[in-house]
Amino acid sequence: MKEEILKMTGICKSYFLGGEEQPILSEVDLTVYKGDFVAILGPSGSGKSTLMNLIGCLDTPTRGEYILSRQNVKELGEKELATIRNTEIGFVFQQFHLLPRLSAKDNVELPLVYAGIHGKERKQLAEDILARVGLEGKMEHRPNQLSGGQQQRVAIARAMVTQPTILLADEPTGALDQKTGQQIMDLFHQINEEGKSIIMITHDPETAKSAKRIFRLLDGVLREEMARC
Numbered sequence: 001m002k003e004e005i006l007k008m009t010g011i012c013k014s015y016f017l018g019g020e021e022q023p024i025l026s027e028v029d030l031t032v033y034k035g036d037f038v039a040i041l042g043p044s045g046s047g048k049s050t051l052m053n054l055i056g057c058l059d060t061p062t063r064g065e066y067i068l069s070r071q072n073v074k075e076l077g078e079k080e081l082a083t084i085r086n087t088e089i090g091f092v093f094q095q096f097h098l099l100p101r102l103s104a105k106d107n108v109e110l111p112l113v114y115a116g117i118h119g120k121e122r123k124q125l126a127e128d129i130l131a132r133v134g135l136e137g138k139m140e141h142r143p144n145q146l147s148g149g150q151q152q153r154v155a156i157a158r159a160m161v162t163q164p165t166i167l168l169a170d171e172p173t174g175a176l177d178q179k180t181g182q183q184i185m186d187l188f189h190q191i192n193e194e195g196k197s198i199i200m201i202t203h204d205p206e207t208a209k210s211a212k213r214i215f216r217l218l219d220g221v222l223r224e225e226m227a228r229c
Helices: 048-055 078-087 104-114 120-134 147-162 177-192
Strands: 004-017 021-035 039-042 062-067 091-092 168-169 197-202 213-218 219-228
Touching: 004 048, 004 197, 021 048, 021 168, 021 197, 039 177, 048 062, 048 168, 048 197, 078 091, 104 120, 104 147, 120 147, 147 168, 147 177, 168 177, 177 197
Parallel strands: 021 219, 039 197, 039 213, 091 168, 168 197
Antiparallel strands: 004 021, 004 062, 213 219
């Protein structure tokens, strides 16, 4: 039996503008299993960013239930949510969000600093994960000394270094050329084959085809489109 690591049931999200309720997500149901590779595909304005923020515990739903690693997210306080964001979810963004004055290794070490891991252990973990993503010779380079693909590899290493339950990737190839983007997708496949669960947000149908399961989000409604082995 597949192990559920994330389950959303009846998730709704609305904002209030001028005293009127503006629905963004409507009755979203989503289950992600250990070892899954899920793509959430949708155009601009479909609610992708809102859903990503809910999955990443950066926002809370208006209605519905969200269980992540057997924890009811609705019952957690800010400190507990911050812990989840640092340990259960590894974020990979389109624009990398690396600190420009820090080396690749120092950028990767940051989540470990917040996790309270010190000294040689932190350094070794960062070096090991950077080697894993193919950056053995680039560890002391700053972001402006790296190509876009290399910067994204640093961002992936940073997301993975705490061994999160899920990698949550927002348009991970959006700032890259086609060849480099395919290399990043190949890396995601390798990571997934090793057992890591991935949720990828994208507007690109070709990128979405890389996933095992594809969900289409349109006007706040989520539907599974395709599943493959």
